Amino acid sequence: MTRRFSESENHVTPKSMFLNRRQIMQGAGALAMTSMISPLVAAKTANAPNWLNRKINSTVYRSVDTDDSVTDAYDTQRYNNFYEFGTGKDDPVKNAGDFNPYPWEISVSGLCDKPGVLSLEDLVTSSQTEERIYRLRCVEAWSMVVPWTGIQLSSLLRRFQPNSKAKYVAFETIVRKEEMPGQRDRFSFIEWPYVEGLRMDEAFHPLAFLAIGMYGEALPVQNGAPIRLVVPWKYGFKSIKSIVGIRFVDQQPPTTWNLAAPREYGFYSNVNPGRSHPRWSQATERRFGADGKIDRIPTQLFNGYSEVAGLYKDMDLKLFY
């Protein structure tokens, strides 16, 4: 493990402290504005079951921290790319109300010794959760800093004992046309289900994370409830939301945006300011700050998570974008 990682693992932040910080942050102005737009504010996590809330509330470890200031939760909940709920940035928060993520099951299959179906409740109650503050960099050249609650991806994958033939992990989002208006759009460029994938060593990297909560609460629907991937060194679309299927495979699995526009979105999609994109310069990004302000800042290779560089040692990152 890298220095950053082991260092921060010793760094224990009691939950209560984190909550206080958050209340102070919100008190400073954001709240006044929030109440003016209350129709949209209606908490989409209100129906999160007790076992989930209890688990998130009892999370006391923050294993990865950052010096960047955390994005206003108000923004994180209202500015989403979750095309299952529509193409506008505010469509997900508007349309999230119809979607009920509980109960939830994840089916794990493919090249592993113990395939099976795991209920979210079993996963959550049997796991040790932690908080990680990660930068999230969207390919659209904006970014946020989000405190996620969840578990390391590898700890889930290990349960199913992938065998040596497994070279990649494929992920799949739920399809529920009745509850997800974007999936009913007949002119969508995207095929459902949304699918994503990681190479095995990427998936087992300690930074790869599964989130069940953010800002100390259960994940709002528009942010990928009830469980989503968070791969902080890759563009946001790799961090697939509302996961129902995981498959260990021996070949590079298809991924949604790569299928929609192969020249624009590669399988790897590592954050890379040096590789220009036909739609957006990736040299800089617009960062949503703590106060609702947006600043243009330079983008870092691997979104600043240089500890993953070893995964791509002998690869030409411009070729394998």
Place this chain on the structure above:
Amino acid sequence: MKNKILWWVVFLTAAAPSVYLSIMFFFFPRLLGVDPVEVYLQQNGLWALRFLLVTLACSPLRRLGMKTVVRYRRMLGLYSFFYGTLHLTTYVAGWIEFDWSLFIEDLYRRPFIYVGMFTWVCLFVLAATSPRWMVRRLRKNWVVIHKGVFIAVCAAWLHLWMQSRASAAEPLVYLTIILILLGERVFRRFYKSSLVKPRS
């Protein structure tokens, strides 16, 4: 008198979206959206396209009996240029924040941006040649130049199409309207003109 009032009604109605968007943008940005710059940019772009379509609808509407609309055609066309310029200004001042190296890079690397720029240049030429004395001065050439509006609308749509990435729904709505407006002209030219005596 009636015409004067109508002129003001059209003028103010056409200005309303920009007044609303600008008040929101400058005084209540958070109510416009989490990213007010993006909303302001996109809405001004959409209004530029919409006014281009309204402008193109004027002469078919006249033929349907609404004789007075053509009187406002020039104003509506200028509004398209106005919204397009607001859109461009938002891009330069709000989006890339006067980082000219980003602008240069965008201009040669991002096809949808240079199509947008081309559209804006078309609108600029149309606006610059729109005063009455220009019409008199350019005479026949004016007619030719102002055929450029058809190029502009196609380019504007292409710009919209190229930047849409998840769904074709919205660009297809605009495409349908454009096809109706252009189709009506083609129909008149090649079909109707052979039946009825030619008109202007």
